[in-house]
Structure formats: structure tokens, C-alpha cells
Amino acid sequence: MPHAVDGNMLVAAGILIASYVLIFTEVIHRTSAAILGAVTMVAVGMLLGFYTQEEALMAIDANTILLLTAMMMLIAMLRPTGAFEYTAVVIARFSANDPRRLLIYLSLVVSLISMVLDNVTTLIVFAPLTVLIARILQINPMPYLMSEAILSNVGGASTLVGDPPNIMIGSAGNISFNAFITHMGPPIVAVWVVTVLVLLLMFRADLSPRRQDIHTQQFDLRNAVKDKGSLWRMLSALGLVVALFFSHHHLGIYPAFAALLGLAAALLLMQPKPEVLFGEINWSVLMFFVGLFVIVGGVEASGLLGLLGANLAGLAAEPGKLLLTGLILMWVAAVMSAVIDNIPFTVTMIPIILGLEASGAQVAPLWWALAIGVGLGGNSTHIGATANLIAVSESERCGIRGAYISPLAWMRIGIPTTLVGLAVASAIYTVFFDFFLT
Amino acid sequence: MRLMKAVIETPVARHGMLIGDALRICVDKGVPGIPFVDNDTGRIIGRFSVRNVFLHYSIPSDMIKGAHLIGHEALHLDLSSDHYEDVFRRTIDCTILDDAACLTSTAQITKAMALMEKFNSSYLFVIDDGVYRGVVTRLGLTRVLLDEQG
Numbered sequence: 001m002p003h004a005v006d007g008n009m010l011v012a013a014g015i016l017i018a019s020y021v022l023i024f025t026e027v028i029h030r031t032s033a034a035i036l037g038a039v040t041m042v043a044v045g046m047l048l049g050f051y052t053q054e055e056a057l058m059a060i061d062a063n064t065i066l067l068l069t070a071m072m073m074l075i076a077m078l079r080p081t082g083a084f085e086y087t088a089v090v091i092a093r094f095s096a097n098d099p100r101r102l103l104i105y106l107s108l109v110v111s112l113i114s115m116v117l118d119n120v121t122t123l124i125v126f127a128p129l130t131v132l133i134a135r136i137l138q139i140n141p142m143p144y145l146m147s148e149a150i151l152s153n154v155g156g157a158s159t160l161v162g163d164p165p166n167i168m169i170g171s172a173g174n175i176s177f178n179a180f181i182t183h184m185g186p187p188i189v190a191v192w193v194v195t196v197l198v199l200l201l202m203f204r205a206d207l208s209p210r211r212q213d214i215h216t217q218q219f220d221l222r223n224a225v226k227d228k229g230s231l232w233r234m235l236s237a238l239g240l241v242v243a244l245f246f247s248h249h250h251l252g253i254y255p256a257f258a259a260l261l262g263l264a265a266a267l268l269l270m271q272p273k274p275e276v277l278f279g280e281i282n283w284s285v286l287m288f289f290v291g292l293f294v295i296v297g298g299v300e301a302s303g304l305l306g307l308l309g310a311n312l313a314g315l316a317a318e319p320g321k322l323l324l325t326g327l328i329l330m331w332v333a334a335v336m337s338a339v340i341d342n343i344p345f346t347v348t349m350i351p352i353i354l355g356l357e358a359s360g361a362q363v364a365p366l367w368w369a370l371a372i373g374v375g376l377g378g379n380s381t382h383i384g385a386t387a388n389l390i391a392v393s394e395s396e397r398c399g400i401r402g403a404y405i406s407p408l409a410w411m412r413i414g415i416p417t418t419l420v421g422l423a424v425a426s427a428i429y430t431v432f433f434d435f436f437l438t
Numbered sequence: 439m440r441l442m443k444a445v446i447e448t449p450v451a452r453h454g455m456l457i458g459d460a461l462r463i464c465v466d467k468g469v470p471g472i473p474f475v476d477n478d479t480g481r482i483i484g485r486f487s488v489r490n491v492f493l494h495y496s497i498p499s500d501m502i503k504g505a506h507l508i509g510h511e512a513l514h515l516d517l518s519s520d521h522y523e524d525v526f527r528r529t530i531d532c533t534i535l536d537d538a539a540c541l542t543s544t545a546q547i548t549k550a551m552a553l554m555e556k557f558n559s560s561y562l563f564v565i566d567d568g569v570y571r572g573v574v575t576r577l578g579l580t581r582v583l584l585d586e587q588g
Contacts, residue, residue, distance in 0.1 A: 089507055128500035129507075135500065136512050223506040398498055 005307065008050040012302035015041050016348075019295050024340050031284045034291025041298035051301045059297020060290050063171040063256040068118075068164065069286060070259035074238060075121045076280035077270050081231040084113075084122075086224035088129040092137070093219055099139055099207040100200060103147050106130060107199075110148045111155030111192060115162045116242060119152040123387040127394035135400065136218050142395055142403045143203035146413055147196075149391035150379045154195055154421065157375025158188035160255060161245065164289070165346040165374045167255070172350040173367045176249035183368050183436060184375075187428040191376065191421040198417050230270060237266035292347045300351045309355015316361035323433050326369035327426055333373025334422055338384045342374040365429075365436040372425045380418040382410035441550060442543050443585075444578035445564050445571055450475045451486040451530055458526030460486045469573040473563050474534045482563060482570065485538040486530050494533050495525045540565045547579050 019037025023030045038056070045051020078084075087109055095102035106126070113122045126148055134141035156162030160170040160180040170180055200207065225231055241262030244251070248258045299305055315325040329349075336345045349370055357363040378385030382392050382405065395405040429436060448467045451460050451474045463472055464486075474484040496517055501508070508515070539557040541550060543564050553562055554576055564571040 085504065085507055128503045131498070131500040132504040132507065135498070135515065136508065138514065218509045218512040220507055220509040394500070398500055 003307070005304070008048055008302045009299075009304035009307070011044060011048060012041065012050065012299045013304055015044060016295055016299050019291075020344055023344060029284075030341070031288040031291065034288045034295065036291075038291040038294035041295050045298050045301065050303075051298045055301050056294045056297055059300070060293045061168065061171050063254050064164070064167045064293075065286055065289060066256035067161065067167055067171075067254075067259050068289070069281065070256065070263040071118060071161065072121075072281045073263055073277060074234075074241065074259070074266055075117055076277055077230075077266055077272055078117075078234045078238065079121075079125060079280075081227055081234055082225040083231055083234070084125040085129060086221070088126060088133065089219045089221050089224050092133045093221070098209060099137075099143075100209075102133075102137075103144055103200070103203070103207060104196060106133075106144055107147045107151040107196065110152045114152040114156040115159045116238070116245075119156040119162065120386045120390065122152055123149060123390040127390050131394055131398040131400070131403075133219075134403075135398070140206050140402050141398060141400060142405055142409075143199070143206045145391040145395050145403075146405060146410070147199050147203075149385070149387040150199070150414065150417060151192060151195060152387050153375065153379050153385050154188060154192050157371060158184045161259075163375055164285075165342055166371055168343075168346055168350060169367050169371050170255065172354060173363070175367060177245040177255060178249060180371075184371060186432075187372065187425045188375075190428060191424050194424050195417055195421050198420050199413070202413050202416070233269040234266060237262050237269060240265055289343065289347075292344055296347050296351060299348075305351040306355045306358065309352050309357075310359045312352070313356055313359035313361050316356050316363065316366065319433070319437075322362060322365055323430065326365045326429065326433075326436070329366055330369040330373040330426065330429065331422065333370050334377030334380075334418065337374045337377030338380040338418070342378055342385070346370065346374050362437060364438055365433065368436045369429065372422075372429070376418055376421050376425065379421070380411065380414045382407050382414070384414070388414075440547055440582060440586075441541075441545055441564065441574060441579075442571075443582045444547075444574045445543065446575070446578060447572040448472050450482075450570060451534075453477050453529075453531060455486075455530050456526065457491055457528050457530050457533065460530050461488060461491065461526065464488050467573070469575060470559075470561050472573065473538055473570055474530070475570070481568070482538050482540065482565065484534040484536045485563070486533065487535055490535055491525070491533050496521070538563055542566055543571055547583065550574060550579060551576070 015037060019033060019040075022028060022033035022037065027033075028036070042051060042053060042056045045056075046053070088106070091105045091109060092102065095105050110122055110126055127145055130144045130148060131141045134144060153163075157166065158181060160166055160175065160177045166180065169175065241259055244253070244258035244261055245255060248255055314321070316322045333342075333345065333349070336342070353363050353366050353370070356366070378388065382388045388410065392405045392410065395403045446467055446469055448469055449463055449472065451472050460472065464470065470489060471485050471487040473482040474486050475481060476483050501515070537557065539553055539559055540563045541553060543566050550562055554560060561573050561575045564574055
């Protein structure tokens with residue numbers, strides 16, 4: 001390994017920075033920017049001799065891409081069954097006249113779904129349903145939309161498959177689904193409870209008990225589920241996926257293969273129209289990830305990230321320093337996730353942490369710190385997470401007075417919520433640091 | 439020229455016209471939309487659609503997505519007459535769609551039906567040598583076919 005920065009490293013870093021500037025400034029679409037950066041990295045790397053086509057292909061994390069693809073296809077088949085609509089209407093009827101209960105129930109369900117399914121899709125389905133529920137109940141949908149987005153991000157942070165950064169972290173760190181939920185579950189549950197309390201406090205004016213009665217017949221539950229047979233078949237396939245997630249480590253299979261097994265079962269049971277199913281997959285997101293993997297793979301092949309990891313090894317040399325490094329990483333990741341996309345940050349941090357590991361450092365606590373930071377940090381601004389943007393967009397579109405979530409309104413709620421959540425997570429991380437060493 | 443039997447002559451919409459006036463034309467003539475023409479050239483550059491007015495101003499997207507979930511006791515969802523009064527006094531310009539499907543009066547009925555399917559529309563504008571002749575609707579074409587059977 002080189003001991004000093006050389007020309008190839010500088011060129012690779014230059015391409016990475018130029019790509020990220022294009023991605024974050026959105027001069028062109030982020031997927032186009034990632035593909036442009038990836039192609040440039042491979043071409044320049046081949047010319048200068050630090051990167052090959054084979055290395056570029058190897059840099060693409062197939063486990064991440066296939067897992068995301070399989071989950072997208074499963075969601076695409078689940079959505080038309082009406083499962084989400086049924087759940088939302090049951091919650092609305094169950095919470096009766098209490099807006100606070102409605103907020104807790106809706107957020108809880110969205111969080112639980114986000115633990116297994118993509119939280120962006122969950123929000124795409126739940127946000128318009130939430131506005132409709134609020135419209136029928138004659139209440140402001142704003143607190144509900146914000147809470148759902150924030151708590152879906154929190155919920156998604158608790159599992160290996162809940163958030164794309166977690167999939168990448170789990171794949172790079174060879175972390176099983178069970179290990180992920182065991183380590184991330186307790187701090188995330190604590191953060192979730194505290195976040196709900198903060199949200200209830202901050203939205204107390206909008207959540208005062210209602211005076212008039214709500215008639216349950218304002219919602220038509222009979223039409224919610226479009227096809228009971230399809231719903232049960234999809235729930236069976238998803239049940240299989242979840243069971244395989246919990247046991248994939250014992251079975252010696254990748255999470256992606258677990259998801260693909262469930263997908264195969266779903267395809268067999270549902271027999272969907274291919275043109276409809278494949279049209280529902282978010283190819284743009286998948287290609288964005290592929291581009292990022294290739295770009296960062298080039299920087300790694302240049303030796304820069306390994307050198308950076310070796311130089312940072314001292315930071316993780318002893319438990320005291322490791323704890324501090326973990327806390328710094330958590331908060332830096334949170335700040336970065338608030339202002340830029342957390343995916344590029346995660347993809348860049350992964351080889352650095354792997355470099356630390358190669359230098360002999362104990363990196364397990366850093367994986368958890370990174371997962372907590374990128375998972376919670378996005379909540380502080382409306383651009384910090386895609387789920388937030390969906391909530392904002394729905395609040396703008398609904399045309400209900402007082403519902404619009406401005407960037408400032410988001411930060412007024414998001415920043416304190418995130419700070420409290422990070423403080424709770426940091427406290428748990430510090431007190432139970434030995435637990436995070438494995 | 440069987441198509442001409444179904445043509446409904448209508449005025450056209452222009453820049454600055456009020457939504458209420460354009461809707462009145464559509465209602466009086468029984469057509470779902472009318473052409474929107476450029477004030478200077480007289481060329482058709484879009485269409486005014488009744489459906490699009492309601493999509494734009496009166497039917498929230500969340501209600502469309504969840505229409506099947508709204509129960510029969512949800513009795514407060516209609517917008518007020520003040521809202522509609524405000525909408526009808528606005529100009530049509532921001533409701534105009536730029537995809538105006540047209541055909542000539544010599545076109546066959548089957549082609550007209552096919553064009554309606556292609557453009558997911560229930561009406562088309564008939565133009566001969568750049569001159570607007572009127573609107574044909576699916577119902578109008580059906581009436582022609584029924585009348586021919588006696």
C-alpha cells in the first residue's frame with residue numbers, strides 16, 4: 001500500500017468530488033451524474049492504470065442491488081392489493097376522536113412497515129391516505145405527515161433492510177439481520193419513544209381533543225381490500241421473506257438471496273404481468289447506486305481510501321478513542337445526512353471503515369455509529385430524506401389551509417427532534433459501548 | 439364524410455377567457471372540451487377541458503387516490519359555492535392542455551374512435567385545411583352509427 005498521496009489518488013478524488021458536486025447541485029439528474037462519474041472514473045482509471053473494468057464490476061455490491069430490486073418488486077405486487085389502505089382506514093376508525101392517538105397509531109404502523117419495506121414507498125402510499133383521513137376528520141394533516149416521515153426514517157434505521165444505507169453497511173460489514181436488529185433495535189426504540197413525545201409536545205396545539213363525534217361510516221372499509229386472495233398470497237410471500245431475514249445467517253444465505261426466494265414465491269403465487277411489474281421498479285435509484293459503487297470503487301482502487309483508513313487507524317486504536325471516534329462519526333454522519341444525500345456519504349465511508357479494519361482496528365462500533373447517524377440525521381431538514389420530500393409535496397398539493405410544510409417549518413420541528421434523538425442514541429451508545437463492540 | 443354528421447360546432451377558447459364562460463360553452467354545446475387558439479394566428483395550440491378544470495381546482499389528488507375509501511357519512515367534502523365562484527372568475531390560461539387531438543372531416547369513424555383511445559379522450563377536434571369545423575364526441579359518433587341502422 002502507498003504511504004503518501006500520489007497523482008492517481010488525486011485524479012480519483014477529483015472525479016469523486018466533481019461527481020458529488022453534480023449530484024448535490026442537481027445540475028443534471030443525480031442518476032445521470034452518477035453514471036457520468038462512473039464512466040469517467042473507469043475510463044480515466046484505465047488510462048492511468050489504477051482501475052480496470054473488472055474492478056469496476058466487482059465494486060458493484062450485488063447483495064445491495066439485488067436486495068433492493070427484490071424488495072421493490074415485492075412492494076409493487078403488494079401495493080395494488082389494498083393492504084396499506086385497509087390498515088390506514090382501520091387506524092383512522094380505531095383512533096376515534098383522539099388526534100394524538102391517531103398520530104401515534106399512524107406513525108407506529110408506518111415505522112413498523114418501514115422496518116421491512118422501503119420507507120419511501122411506504123410514505124408514497126400513506127401520505128395521500130393521511131391527507132384524506134385528515135380531510136374527512138376535518139383536522140390539519142401537517143403534524144401527521146411530518147410525524148410519519150420522521151418516524152419512518154427512525155423505524156427504518158433499526159433493521160438491515162429498513163434503509164438503503166443499512167443494506168450497504170450490513171453488506172460491507174457482513175452483519176446479519178439479527179445482529180443488526182439486536183444492536184440497532186434498543187437505541188432506535190428509545191429514540192422512537194422520545195421522538196413521539198417531542199412531536200406530541202411540539203404539535204400539541206394541533207392535536208387537542210376533538211369536540212364533535214366522528215362517525216366510523218365516514219370511511220368505507222369494505223372497498224379497501226381489492227382482492228383478498230392476492231393480499232393473502234402476498235402476505236405469505238412477505239412472511240417467508242421476513243422469516244428468511246431472521247434466519248439467513250444460520251442458513252448461510254445473503255439477505256439478497258432471502259429476498260429473492262420470497263420474490264420467487266410471490267411471482268409464482270401472483271403471476272403478475274411482467275410489463276406492469278417491471279415498470280414499477282425504481283430503476284433510477286438502482287442505477288444511481290451502481291454509479292456510486294463504481295465511483296467509490298475507483299477511489300478505493302487508487303489506494304486513497306486505504307491510505308486514509310491507515311492514517312485514521314490511530315483514532316480507533318483503543319476503547320476510549322474508539323468511543324469518541326464513534327460518537328464523532330455518528331454526529332458527522334447526522335449533519336451530513338441533513339444537508340446532503342446520505343447514500344453517497346455512506347458509500348464513501350464504507351471503504352474508509354473497511355480500511356480501518358484492514359489496519360487492525362475494531363470497527364464494529366463504527367458501523368453502528370454510522371447507521372445511527374445516517375438514519376436519524378436526515379430528519380432535521382426537509383431535504384434530508386426522500387420520505388420528508390414526499391410529506392412536504394403532499395402537504396403542498398392537498399390545498400388544506402395550514403397544512404403546507406415550509407422548509408423553515410420542517411426545521412423548527414425536525415432539528416429539535418433530531419437533536420433529542422441523537423442525544424438519546426449517543427447516551428445509549430456510550431453507556432452500553434461494550435455491547436456495540438461486537 | 440360520415441364524420442360531419444357528428445360534428446358539433448362550437449366557439450373556441452382564447453387567452454384571457456374566463457373559466458366560467460368556457461365551461462358555459464361546453465355545457466351548452468354538450469362537449470367535454472373546446473379548442474384553445476392563438477389570438478394572433480388563430481391556430482389551435484391546445485384545448486380547454488372540463489375535466490381538467492375540476493382536476494386542477496376542485497378534486498384533490500388524495501381524494502382521487504382514496505375515493506373508494508370515502509364512506510357515505512362523509513358529508514362535508516364538497517367545496518363551497520364561494521370556491522367555485524372564485525374558480526369561474528379566473529382566466530382559462532393555466533388550465534389549458536397542450537395536447538389537442540385533431541382529425542379531418544374525411545376521416546373514418548373507426549379512425550376517430552382509435553384516436554380517442556390513443557389519446558385517452560372522449561372527443562376530438564375536426565379541422566379542414568386549417569379551419570376549425572367543430573368537436574366530435576364518442577357519443578356523437580355512436581349516435582351516427584345507431585341512426586344509420588334506422
